[in-house]
Amino acid sequence: MRFGRAILLVVLVFGSTPLWAGDDTECRYRYVVWNTRTRASSPPVEVRKPYSAVSGEERDTATGCTICERDQAEIRLPGLKPFRVCQVFADRVRDALEKLLAQGEPVTEVEAYRVVRSRGSLNDRGERTGFSNHSFGIAIDINPQQNGLYHRCVRFGPHCQLVRGGPWRPGQPGSLTADGRVVQAFKDIGLRWGGEIAGKQKDFMHFSPTGY
Numbered sequence: 001m002r003f004g005r006a007i008l009l010v011v012l013v014f015g016s017t018p019l020w021a022g023d024d025t026e027c028r029y030r031y032v033v034w035n036t037r038t039r040a041s042s043p044p045v046e047v048r049k050p051y052s053a054v055s056g057e058e059r060d061t062a063t064g065c066t067i068c069e070r071d072q073a074e075i076r077l078p079g080l081k082p083f084r085v086c087q088v089f090a091d092r093v094r095d096a097l098e099k100l101l102a103q104g105e106p107v108t109e110v111e112a113y114r115v116v117r118s119r120g121s122l123n124d125r126g127e128r129t130g131f132s133n134h135s136f137g138i139a140i141d142i143n144p145q146q147n148g149l150y151h152r153c154v155r156f157g158p159h160c161q162l163v164r165g166g167p168w169r170p171g172q173p174g175s176l177t178a179d180g181r182v183v184q185a186f187k188d189i190g191l192r193w194g195g196e197i198a199g200k201q202k203d204f205m206h207f208s209p210t211g212y
Contacts, residue, residue, distance in 0.1 A: 001062075004111065006021060006026045013121075014166055019160070025050075025051045026048060026049070026050065026051060026052045026070070027048070027049050027050065027054050027058075027066065027068035027069075027070065028045070028046070028047065028048045028049075028068065028069050028070070029046075029047055029067050029068055029069050029117035029118065030044045030046045030047070030115060030184040031044065031045055031047065031116060031131075031135070032068070032115070032117070033043050033045075033116070033117045033127045033128065033159065034116060034117060034118040034124075034127065034128045035127050035128075036122060036126045036127070036128065037125075037126035038126070039165070041116065041195050042068060042127070053069070054106060054125060054157035055128070056068050057131060058131070058148065059136075059137040060133070060138055061108070062209060063082060063086065063088060063089075063136070063138055063209065064088060065086035065088060065137055065138050066136065067115050067131060067135045067136055067137075068175065069089070070088055071086055071137065072085065072086060072087065072113045072137045073085060073086070073087040073142040074083040074092060075088035075090060075094050075097070075110075077094070077097055077101065078101070079108070080097075080107070080108070080109070080110055081109070081110070083110050083111060083112045083113070084112055084113040084137060085112045085113060085136035085137045085140065086113075086138050087137075088138060089138075089181060089189065089190070091187065092189040092190075093112075093140065095189075096186060096189050097110070097189070099185065100119065100181060100182060100209055101179060101184055101205065102201045103184055106143070106173045106174045107174075107183055108143055109141075109143055109145065110142060110143060110187065111134075111140070111141040111143070111144060112134065112137060112139065112140045112141070113134060114134050114135070115134075115135040116131070116132050116135060117129060117130060117131055117132075117135075118130075118131075119131065119132050119212075123206060128134050133209075133212065138208055138209060139170065139206060139208035140186070140191070140207045140208070141165075141205040141206055141207075142176060142205055143174040143175070143176070143183060143201065143205060144164070144166065144205045145165060145166035145174075146166055146167075146169070146172060146173070146174035146175045147165060147168050147174070147175055147176050147195075147203070147204035147205035148162045148163075148165035148168050149162070149163050149164040149165055149169055149194075149201065149203045149204070149205065149206070150162055150163065150168070150201060150202045150204075151200075152200055152202060153161045153201060153202045154199070154200055156168075160202065160206070165204075165205055168195075168202075168204040170175060175204070176193070176195065176204055176205070178193070178195065178196060180187070183195070187206045188211065191207040192198065192207065192208065192210060192211030193206070193207055193210060193211060194206030194207065194208070194211050194212070195212040196211065197212055
């Protein structure tokens with residue numbers, strides 16, 4: 001009964017049939033694994049399987065998005081390299097970016113769907129075992145070179161350690177802030193900003209349903 005209500009929730013929230021309903025076509029994707037000891041990703045591994053065989057870990061239960069390439073929609077906008085997001089909210093992402101670009105916001109780079117095990121517990125080799133939100137196409141990075149990911153950063157300051165992207169300097173073109181148009185536009189479509197998440201990281205480029 002709970003499963004039935006979960007399907008209904010996806011239909012109501014996203015206005016479409018659940019992505020996994022009665023579909024036996026192929027699920028295909030390539031993924032890498034992040035190693036916390038070497039601070040590097042593994043060589044890509046390709047997966048091909050029936051769509052009906054998608055496992056629980058390969059599906060985001062809150063949105064219905066899977067890590068399969070077939071569930072991702074490509075977005076092409078002037079001045080931006082094409083990128084892919086889960087098809088259940090691709091239209092909203094496209095509309096938000098189109099409005100921001102029309103308003104003259106300096107959005108120059110967008111990264112989204114990429115399948116990587118970079119979350120969760122570690123195995124005995126120091127590798128992460130859980131898929132990131134990017135893996136499901138439900139996370140978006142905006143202008144990473146002006147909005148870095150910081151570690152050891154419960155509250156932003158000089159002590160924070162930059163681990164990905166470029167330095168975050170509020171006020172410089174392309175940097176995102178809580179009161180800026182970009183952050184507000186993505187909040188309006190149901191995404192949270194990684195610059196406001198609780199914990200030891202601040203991810204100023206990042207948007208997802210949870211902010212992580």
